[in-house]
Amino acid sequence: MEKQIEEFNIAVFAEIFSLMGNILFEEIGLEDLKLTKMEMLELVIISSNEGLTMSELANQIGTSKVQISRSVSGLEKDGFVHRETNGLNRRNVNVYLDEAGRQLFVQKKQQVEERLNSKAAEMSQADYNQLTDALSDAVRLLRKYDILKRP
Secondary structure, eight states, X not given: OOOOOOOOOHXXXXXXXXXXXXXXXXXXXXXXXXXXXXXXXXXXXXXXXXXXXXXXHHHHHTSOHHHHHHHHHHHHHTTSEEEEEOSSOTTOEEEEEOHHHHHHHHHHHHHHHHHHHHHHHTSOHHHHHHHHHHHHHHHHHHHHTTSSOOO
């Protein structure tokens, strides 16, 4: 028996992406820092992968190297990150958090964790388990079929 594949429901994928963006960026005060959501996302990725190359950062975010270079330049000017030419391959430039970027990330991460923990506390144990299982399964399947690349 041949398997029937339905068309991928992009609306569900877009809704999940939008919800995750809201969780990460809602009510964490980016306005006072004059940071864009893209810049905050870059700080999150850099903090999890210190020393990644500019190309790797662009790939993880899904944008051009030119856009990343422009955005990282602003973060560098504000003292959140710095770039270093890779010693083994001088064509690569690695990105690292500076102390101000590290402190900002820790502060914002704590705010997001507090918000998520507050929402999780409102859930029944069964709903919480179902949500964490579903999210874990979604990430596993997206990575298995190379829809979501591993950082």
